[in-house]
Amino acid sequence: MTEPEPQRRLHYIHRLGPRARERLAGLFVLTAILLLALAVIGRAHTAHLFEKRVHYQAVLRNAQGLGPDSRVRVAGIEVGQVSDFRIDEQNRIYLQFYVYKRYQPMLRRDSWGSLSRTALIGDAFLDIHAGSPEYPILKEGDWIPIVEPMTPDQLMEKAKPVVEDLQKTIHRVASLLDRIDPDTVASGSRDLAAVLSDLRAASAEIRAGRGAIGRAVYDRRLADDLSRSMAGLASSMEQLDQRLTQLGPVLEEVRGASAQTRQLAGQMNEAMRVVNTELQQLPEIVSRMQLLLADTERTLQAIQRIWPLSDAVQPDSGELLIEPGQGE
Numbered sequence: 001m002t003e004p005e006p007q008r009r010l011h012y013i014h015r016l017g018p019r020a021r022e023r024l025a026g027l028f029v030l031t032a033i034l035l036l037a038l039a040v041i042g043r044a045h046t047a048h049l050f051e052k053r054v055h056y057q058a059v060l061r062n063a064q065g066l067g068p069d070s071r072v073r074v075a076g077i078e079v080g081q082v083s084d085f086r087i088d089e090q091n092r093i094y095l096q097f098y099v100y101k102r103y104q105p106m107l108r109r110d111s112w113g114s115l116s117r118t119a120l121i122g123d124a125f126l127d128i129h130a131g132s133p134e135y136p137i138l139k140e141g142d143w144i145p146i147v148e149p150m151t152p153d154q155l156m157e158k159a160k161p162v163v164e165d166l167q168k169t170i171h172r173v174a175s176l177l178d179r180i181d182p183d184t185v186a187s188g189s190r191d192l193a194a195v196l197s198d199l200r201a202a203s204a205e206i207r208a209g210r211g212a213i214g215r216a217v218y219d220r221r222l223a224d225d226l227s228r229s230m231a232g233l234a235s236s237m238e239q240l241d242q243r244l245t246q247l248g249p250v251l252e253e254v255r256g257a258s259a260q261t262r263q264l265a266g267q268m269n270e271a272m273r274v275v276n277t278e279l280q281q282l283p284e285i286v287s288r289m290q291l292l293l294a295d296t297e298r299t300l301q302a303i304q305r306i307w308p309l310s311d312a313v314q315p316d317s318g319e320l321l322i323e324p325g326q327g328e
Helices: 018-046 101-106 152-179 182-207 211-218 220-278 283-304
Strands: 053-060 071-074 077-087 093-100 112-117 124-129
Touching: 053 101, 071 093, 077 101, 093 101, 220 283
Parallel strands: 071 124
Antiparallel strands: 053 093, 071 077, 077 093, 112 124
């Protein structure tokens, strides 16, 4: 008689019920997800663990949510973190932060920083503007100036006068609207409608070619007559210009003759003064000569008033050849 074969022992997993096996599989999946998340977080925190760092300093009046481990960005690139704060007796905040060594060439002598947020209510970070290549690179421990934005309270203080002025303006507009009489507005609307109706009728008359304006706009014959008149006027102006060009030399000669006449009159006046002093004993002859010279002067003035001399000769200054009472 043969001995029965020993019964094999089943693995414990086969002794579990379906729900227990499902829970065990879910536990393994959750454990794998948790390990993956921890690996990602650890990678993010240890990505620069062994990378060299360059430390810098800055001073603030209001950190505005900036704290240790806040990000430092240059030109939108995350290059470091805030490492420490220190507050002095004047309540100034001394900020210490570091930048990874490979990003140090982006910080130059003209670099400056500002406080920003990832969103309207997001985390605060230090945003540093990259410097110009012609300036030297900032060294370990150098100071970087920080431009601090206005806080919400400061913005409200700035906006408060504007809001007050807006409220006053609204009250004034409301008071003006209260003073407007609806009947007056209705009457004005009716008058405006009547004016618009008259304008439409006038436009229709013009488009139909009736009236002086309609004929001027739409009458072809009137337009042709106007064109011919303008062409004739242009021709007349051209002829007048030619005549004036031809009269140019003549006017120049007249100006020269007039200048010579005035010079001759001045010489005669001077000569008469000499004769007047020498002939003081002949008052009658001198008086007649004065009258003769006065007539000559008036004649010259009359000649100068005749066209075309009147356009070419300057008006007389009113000086007489012999001043009255010179020979007395």
